[in-house]
Amino acid sequence: xxxxxxxxxxxxxxxxxxxxxxxxxxxxxxxxxxxxxxxxxxxxxxxxxxxxxxxxxxxxxxxxxxxxxxxxxxxxxxxxxxxxxxxxxxxxxxxxxxxxxxxxxxxxxxxxxxxxxxxxxxxxxxxxxxxxxxxxxxxxxxxxxxxxxxxxxxxxxxxxxxxxxxxxxxxxxxxxxxxxxxxxxxxxxxxxxxxxxxxxxxxxxxxxxxxxxxxxxxxxxxxxxxxxxxxxxxxxxxxxxxxxxxxxxxxxxxxxxxxxxxxxxxxxxxxxxxxxxxxxxxxxxxxxxxxxxxxxxxxxxxxxxxxxxxxxxxxxxxxxxxxxxxxxxxxxxxxxxxxxxxxxxxxxxxxxxxxxxxxxxxxxxx
Numbered sequence: 516x517x518x519x520x521x522x523x524x525x526x527x528x529x530x531x532x533x534x535x536x537x538x539x540x541x542x543x544x545x546x547x548x549x550x551x552x553x554x555x556x557x558x559x560x561x562x563x564x565x566x567x568x569x570x571x572x573x574x575x576x577x578x579x580x581x582x583x584x585x586x587x588x589x590x591x592x593x594x595x596x597x598x599x600x601x602x603x604x605x606x607x608x609x610x611x612x613x614x615x616x617x618x619x620x621x622x623x624x625x626x627x628x629x630x631x632x633x634x635x636x637x638x639x640x641x642x643x644x645x646x647x648x649x650x651x652x653x654x655x656x657x658x659x660x661x662x663x664x665x666x667x668x669x670x671x672x673x674x675x676x677x678x679x680x681x682x683x684x685x686x687x688x689x690x691x692x693x694x695x696x697x698x699x700x701x702x703x704x705x706x707x708x709x710x711x712x713x714x715x716x717x718x719x720x721x722x723x724x725x726x727x728x729x730x731x732x733x734x735x736x737x738x739x740x741x742x743x744x745x746x747x748x749x750x751x752x753x754x755x756x757x758x759x760x761x762x763x764x765x766x767x768x769x770x771x772x773x774x775x776x777x778x779x780x781x782x783x784x785x786x787x788x789x790x791x792x793x794x795x796x797x798x799x800x801x802x803x804x805x806x807x808x809x810x811x812x813x814x815x816x817x818x819x820x821x822x823x824x825x826x827x828x829x830x831x832x833x834x835x836x837x838x839x840x841x842x843x844x845x846x847x848x849x850x851x852x853x854x855x856x857x858x859x860x861x862x863x864x865x866x867x868x869x870x871x872x873x874x875x876x877x878x879x880x881x
Contacts, residue, residue: 516870517550519602519629521619523610525553525586526577528759529565530706530736532683532790533608533636535759539686539859540866541584547863554598556612557590568736568756580760596622602629604870606659609635613650620654630873634659635669636683656873659866662787663811677876679869682813683790685797687858689760692799692850695767699730699752700836702769704762705791706735707742711777717745718825719775719805723832725749734765759794766798770842771835773828774804774819786810792819793857796849801842803831813857818849 520537528534541551555562565573577586589595595615599605599622607619616633623631633655652658657677660666666678703720707713724731725748733746734757746753757765766772774792785808792814795802802819805828820835822828835842 516603517601518544518552519598519605520551520553521605521607521611521615522553522555523608524555524559524561525584526555526574527559527562527565529561529568529756530708531561533610534561535686535790535794536636536683536859536862537608538581538584539684539689540863542581542686542688543860543863545583546860552585552587554587554589554593557588559588564736565756573758576758576760580758595619599623599627599629599631604630604632606632606634607655609633609637609650617651617654620651622654623656624654630657630870631655632657632659632869634681635665636661656877657869659869662784664784664786677873680811681862681865681869682787682811682857683793684857684859684862685790685793685853687797687854687860690763690794690797692846693763693767695764697770698768699732700770701729701731701832702734702765702772703731703775704734704757704765704772705775707738708777711779712775713742715775715778715805719822719828720773721745721749721751722825723829724751726829727833727836729832729836732765732769762794763798766795766800769800771801771803771832773822773832774802776805776807781807786813788813793853796846797853797858799846799850801835801845802849803828803835815848815852817845818852819845 522533522537524531525534525537537553541553544551595618599619605619607616619631623629631654633652635658652674657679658669658674659679659681660669661682663680666680669678701724731751733751733753734755736756738753743753772795776788780787780789788807792802792804796818803822804819806823820831822831
């Protein structure tokens with residue numbers, strides 16, 4: 516089959532986690548003999564910020580790391596009708612311009628032979644509900660939402676279309692245990708953003724790292740001056756943006772990592788951990804997580820540790836940093852679950868099953 520993905524960016528993962536997942540999904544589709552192309556707008560803010568931050572060589576690095584992936588940039592004159600006409604499946608990410616979202620749906624309603632899927636991987640459906648509610652999805656065959664809680668939002672909004680839970684997962688071809696010389700104890704990879712978890716980062720990252728005297732590194736973007744000052748006061752080294760392809764090496768150079776979810780996910784979208792824990796566990800690094808609800812049972816007891824508060828985080832980090840056997844046991848447990856249930860290969864099989872289901876429903880309706 517010929518898959519066409521409309522995305523904010525495949526080339527850039529600067530503050531754009533969906534690129535991580537889409538790269539892995541496209542890689543797995545190609546491995547199964549399918550065709551896969553990603554389209555991204557020429558004014559992608561992620562790609563523009565990546566180039567402004569790192570220079571054009573960061574784009575070259577993407578192509579060097581993922582030579583098998585086809586990413587095309589479109590502008591105002593691009594022929595979207597011709598592009599979707601050549602595809603069997605068109606997946607449109609929720610970052611896509613609303614007018615284009617509607618246009619692709621109209622092309623499907625007008626007799627397009629492709630299957631049209633809308634893909635939502637963000638908390639905007641709850642944090643900025645009006646933006647998503649205002650989208651015209653009437654022409655889409657189905658909605659892919661990255662968790663059951665988000666599926667419920669779409670069903671309650673009365674979209675009247677097939678809604679499927681399609682969690683993100685680790686690109687196991689990239690995220691895997693590797694060998695590297697140790698340089699620190701704790702690493703956290705994540706973006707500061709819009710102060711959605713500033714209090715949580717203080718409680719579950721900065722204060723425990725400071726109190727335990729851990730050699731700690733933080734990587735990410737969108738850190739305002741006050742956040743950088745807080746990291747510095749805690750004795751934490753801030754090293755800025757890191758290409759997602761370099762993350763496995765970064766994990767390998769440290770003993771433990773943490774997961775600190777954003778507030779909207781914890782409060783409104785239980786069961787959706789985002790992609791970071793999948794990737795960390797796939798790399799075989801022990802993980803300690805701040806509170807969130809694993810409402811869908813994605814993980815097993817022992818895959819990672821829960822810290823209900825800062826005191827528990829300190830206790831877990833102290834043990835894992837100082838006990839090599841505990842680190843090894845926990846890392847193996849988490850990696851086993853990822854390889855059994857949560858790789859992009861698993862998600863591609865789920866997607867193919869969804870497409871079969873939609874095809875059967877269409878035949879029944881006809």
